[in-house]
Amino acid sequence: MPDAPDFRFDNSYARDLAGFFVRQAAAQVPGPQLLLFNRALAERLGIGWRGVSDAVLAALFSGNQVPEGADPVALVYAGHQFGGFTPRLGDGRALLLGEVVAPDGQRFDVQLKGSGPTPFSRGGDGKSALGPVLREYLVSEAMHRLGVPTTRALAAVATGEYVYRDGAGVPGAVLTRVASSHLRVGTFQYFAARGDGEKLAQLLRYAITRHYPAAAGVEPALRFFRAVLAAQARLVARWMSIGFIHGVMNTDNTSIAGETIDYGPCAFLDRYHPGQVFSSIDTGGRYAFGNQPLIAHWNLARLAETLIGLVGPDEQQAIAELTAELDRFPAVYEAEWLSLMRAKLGLSGEEAGDGALVRDLHAAMARGEADFTLTFRFLSIVVRGDDASFLALFNGEPSVPDWLAQYRARIGREAGEPEMRATAMDRINPLYIPRNHLVDAAISAAEGQGDLAPLVALAGVLDQPFTEQAGKDGYAAPLAGHDRRFRTFCGT
Numbered sequence: 001m002p003d004a005p006d007f008r009f010d011n012s013y014a015r016d017l018a019g020f021f022v023r024q025a026a027a028q029v030p031g032p033q034l035l036l037f038n039r040a041l042a043e044r045l046g047i048g049w050r051g052v053s054d055a056v057l058a059a060l061f062s063g064n065q066v067p068e069g070a071d072p073v074a075l076v077y078a079g080h081q082f083g084g085f086t087p088r089l090g091d092g093r094a095l096l097l098g099e100v101v102a103p104d105g106q107r108f109d110v111q112l113k114g115s116g117p118t119p120f121s122r123g124g125d126g127k128s129a130l131g132p133v134l135r136e137y138l139v140s141e142a143m144h145r146l147g148v149p150t151t152r153a154l155a156a157v158a159t160g161e162y163v164y165r166d167g168a169g170v171p172g173a174v175l176t177r178v179a180s181s182h183l184r185v186g187t188f189q190y191f192a193a194r195g196d197g198e199k200l201a202q203l204l205r206y207a208i209t210r211h212y213p214a215a216a217g218v219e220p221a222l223r224f225f226r227a228v229l230a231a232q233a234r235l236v237a238r239w240m241s242i243g244f245i246h247g248v249m250n251t252d253n254t255s256i257a258g259e260t261i262d263y264g265p266c267a268f269l270d271r272y273h274p275g276q277v278f279s280s281i282d283t284g285g286r287y288a289f290g291n292q293p294l295i296a297h298w299n300l301a302r303l304a305e306t307l308i309g310l311v312g313p314d315e316q317q318a319i320a321e322l323t324a325e326l327d328r329f330p331a332v333y334e335a336e337w338l339s340l341m342r343a344k345l346g347l348s349g350e351e352a353g354d355g356a357l358v359r360d361l362h363a364a365m366a367r368g369e370a371d372f373t374l375t376f377r378f379l380s381i382v383v384r385g386d387d388a389s390f391l392a393l394f395n396g397e398p399s400v401p402d403w404l405a406q407y408r409a410r411i412g413r414e415a416g417e418p419e420m421r422a423t424a425m426d427r428i429n430p431l432y433i434p435r436n437h438l439v440d441a442a443i444s445a446a447e448g449q450g451d452l453a454p455l456v457a458l459a460g461v462l463d464q465p466f467t468e469q470a471g472k473d474g475y476a477a478p479l480a481g482h483d484r485r486f487r488t489f490c491g492t
């Protein structure tokens with residue numbers, strides 16, 4: 001029986017990017033206890049975990065024991081948070097353990113989050129509370145199952161100590177997060193703000209090699225920017241297609257690889273409203289649901305600014321070229337979004353009026369306070385010939401029958417057998433999402449009574465979000481009466 005898993009680390013960041021991090025050991029914790037371990041992900045990463053005891057996994061994924069080949073570092077980065085720039089943020093409560101190259105050749109960061117203070121903690125405790133750790137584990141894995149590019153969760157370990165949040169002691173935990181990398185717009189901003197062109201150039205080369213090798217060669221900075229822009233457009237279109245609100249789209253939370261990262265005050269829409277905000281700290285509504293594409297565009301502008309000196313020697317020309325790329329974002333995003341929306345409506349062809357059809361549906365959803373997820377899911381029942389359950393979602397909104405007539409006319413102009421269309425729709429429109437009230441109840445049970453069963457049960461349902469599961473109706477239903485005041489507070 002192996003006494004430790006074999007990660008086979010290959011740490012390119014720590015090896016090649018001196019000046020981009022500081023070496024830092026994790027804090028020791030008094031009572032590590034393995035709560036969740038993602039065996040399927042461990043398998044996918046090629047980590048030899050079989051036969052390793054829970055106690056050893058808990059020691060490793062709490063930071064108490066350094067796995068062989070790991071080289072724990074805290075990364076530097078800057079960031080615009082809610083519009084204001086901080087030139088030096090960095091990993092204040094996270095450590096990159098190292099990089100794992102999966103059997104398929106893909107490289108992943110393995111990071112501990114909540115592993116103690118670092119030189120970037122800025123007065124924070126460097127720790128994570130159990131609630132947010134469980135939330136990130138649950139929601140990031142659900143997002144993966146929903147087909148959204150995202151960081152993943154490998155393990156959640158309770159530390160056996162309390163951390164203090166808003167004056168109260170709450171159980172502490174460490175999350176092990178897996179990402180294509182932790183490069184972010186804020187990493188570029190850090191070196192740009194310091195005027196360090198050499199390090200910026202080095203960072204660009206590294207990012208291109210790791211994520212966008214096709215951008216190497218001629219005009220690498222410009223083509224890199226184009227690739228990041230496309231990845232962000234794809235990502236945010238995915239969010240908008242499933243009603244996901246990130247909640248803290250700061251530039252330090254904007255991944256160069258185009259993954260969803262940092263599940264703080266995130267939430268899913270229940271009743272659709274474009275102005276919906278969930279995060280208690282987002283008082284201005286900057287990161288409201290409907291604003292997310294605009295914010296992605298804004299964040300990309302911040303990335304573009306850092307690349308000016310790397311595009312070419314003529315600053316005016318570099319700015320013009322980057323601006324031309326940046327200006328493409330609305331069209332690139334719209335194309336991604338519309339193609340997802342067509343699939344959600346079961347449309348295989350394209351007609352000029354499709355955008356208006358989709359927007360009219362959103363407008364009716366907003367007026368009728370319809371549940372976002374069920375609206376799309378129940379559209380396949382319409383295709384199968386029964387309007388009742390779809391109509392019932394709209395609280396009598398008078399425009400819906402007209403919309404349905406247009407929709408029927410639209411699909412009538414396409415070939416395709418209804419059951420085939422409906423089946424395809426059910427493969428893109430989830431029935432189960434991590435509904436806020438379910439996530440909160442599962443986390444409360446774990447925090448309050450140490451009962452993980454509700455969370456494990458919820459995670460089990462969310463493993464197959466597109467497949468109707470017998471006896472699981474309660475997981476698909478919105479909270480009765482809808483809680484209008486729902487807010488997520490557990491950002492940290």
Ligand code: AMP
Pocket residue numbers: 089090091092093094120121122123124125126127128248252253262264491492
């Ligand atoms: P986040 O809100 O998780 O994106 O974090 C924003 C910044 O605050 C990052 O630099 C984090 O490392 C830092 N930070 C968040 N929570 C803590 C904490 N409890 N202790 C130290 N730094 C933290």
Ligand code: MG
Pocket residue numbers: 252253262
């Ligand atoms: Mg962050």
